[in-house]
Amino acid sequence: MQEADAAADAWFAFVVEARSGRARAGRLTTPHGSVETPAFMPVGTAGVVKAVTRRDLADVGAQIILANTYHLMLRPGDDLVAELGGLHGFSGWPGPFLTDSGGYQVFSLAKLRTLTEEGVGFRSHLDGTRYLLTPERSMAVQANLGADIAMAFDECPPWPAPHEAVDAATARTTRWAHRSLAAHARKDQWLFGIVQGGVHLDLRERSARELIELRFPGHGIGGLSVGEPKPDMLRVLDHLDTILPEEKPRYLMGVGTPQDLLEGVARGIDMFDCVLPTRNARNGQLFTRSGKLSIRNARYRSDPLPPDPECACFTCRTTSRAYLRHLHQSGEITAATLMTIHNLTHYLDSLRHIRETIVLGRFEEYRAAVTQRLAAEGQQP
Numbered sequence: 377m378q379e380a381d382a383a384a385d386a387w388f389a390f391v392v393e394a395r396s397g398r399a400r401a402g403r404l405t406t407p408h409g410s411v412e413t414p415a416f417m418p419v420g421t422a423g424v425v426k427a428v429t430r431r432d433l434a435d436v437g438a439q440i441i442l443a444n445t446y447h448l449m450l451r452p453g454d455d456l457v458a459e460l461g462g463l464h465g466f467s468g469w470p471g472p473f474l475t476d477s478g479g480y481q482v483f484s485l486a487k488l489r490t491l492t493e494e495g496v497g498f499r500s501h502l503d504g505t506r507y508l509l510t511p512e513r514s515m516a517v518q519a520n521l522g523a524d525i526a527m528a529f530d531e532c533p534p535w536p537a538p539h540e541a542v543d544a545a546t547a548r549t550t551r552w553a554h555r556s557l558a559a560h561a562r563k564d565q566w567l568f569g570i571v572q573g574g575v576h577l578d579l580r581e582r583s584a585r586e587l588i589e590l591r592f593p594g595h596g597i598g599g600l601s602v603g604e605p606k607p608d609m610l611r612v613l614d615h616l617d618t619i620l621p622e623e624k625p626r627y628l629m630g631v632g633t634p635q636d637l638l639e640g641v642a643r644g645i646d647m648f649d650c651v652l653p654t655r656n657a658r659n660g661q662l663f664t665r666s667g668k669l670s671i672r673n674a675r676y677r678s679d680p681l682p683p684d685p686e687c688a689c690f691t692c693r694t695t696s697r698a699y700l701r702h703l704h705q706s707g708e709i710t711a712a713t714l715m716t717i718h719n720l721t722h723y724l725d726s727l728r729h730i731r732e733t734i735v736l737g738r739f740e741e742y743r744a745a746v747t748q749r750l751a752a753e754g755q756q757p
């Protein structure tokens with residue numbers, strides 16, 4: 377046991393290098409390279425970030441990619457991925473990967489779910505095939521996928537839900553965390569626990585304390601940004617910031633807008649993932665330093681400016697709003713590629729800049745300036 381732990385310690389580390397207010401600048405070391413935190417993980421649902429290539433991901437400065445266990449176990453199947461060298465060998469992405477547990481997608485996508493203490497039975501949304509996803513099965517699938525970081529299998533209650541229902545889901549998440557830990561065997565893979573508890577601070581606190589006892593090397597915060605009012609999410613993050621261990625990475629799952637990232641960092645969050653930059657890019661919505669821009673808008677028909685004049689990404693160096701609008705309106709797939717490159721650059725540059733302000737001890741100043749600018753421009757954060 378001690379030997380196995382020593383082996384894992386040789387591959388993984390998390391160090392907080394600087395602090396500014398509650399914000400932290402850290403470094404996460406994995407078998408496939410290190411990640412500067414706070415970090416944003418582009419979402420590679422099916423083992424690929426939609427519309428872009430590995431070269432684009434390297435160009436925009438992505439350091440870690442998220443892949444979805446649910447999608448990959450259904451298609452092409454985790455056995456095939458394992459046979460071809462896991463996610464790294466299969467996709468060719470040489471950097472770190474994180475896989476989710478599959479739980480969130482089962483609860484949001486799959487049909488005819490049956491939830492028992494054993495796990496979740498469901499039919500594939502692709503072809504109706506029956507599956508049973510349990511903590512043990514999720515660990516086996518994630519072992520096959522071979523990401524650097526795996527997530528414990530959890531129950532995600534919907535929002536809104538009565539306290540009683542969230543209480544039961546939170547208790548089950550702890551029981552499933554025990555089973556996930558017992559079934560997790562790969563020493564070259566870190567396993568994070570997931571804090572649940574909805575918007576209820578008492579349940580969040582209990583969930584966090586129960587997981588801390590299990591000594592996971594990092595903690596995910598699940599069940600947020602599922603429709604609850606933003607102040608509720610921030611209240612939960614404020615509370616968890618006082619409970620979660622300072623020396624371990626904290627990952628806010630599935631969040632969010634650029635402003636959410638800023639507010640998360642302000643509450644000690646180190647890692648984020650979200651489909652917003654990539655999904656919105658495919659729908660023609662760009663994130664810029666002065667807020668959101670919808671390329672479909674007729675005002676950009678003959679606009680020679682790049683999407684964001686202050687951005688140095690490939691798209692902004694080479695492409696006008698007018699041309700992007702034309703590509704998007706014509707249904708050209710290149711539009712999705714160019715806009716994804718810009719949006720990912722915007723997210724990753726923002727976090728790089730945020731990291732610099734933390735190192736310089738000026739994060740709160742920066743946060744106030746950004747919030748003020750967005751408010752002045754009448755942009756919804």
Ligand SMILES: [Zn+2]
Pocket residue numbers: 683684687688689690691692693717718719721722
């Ligand atoms: Zn750009």
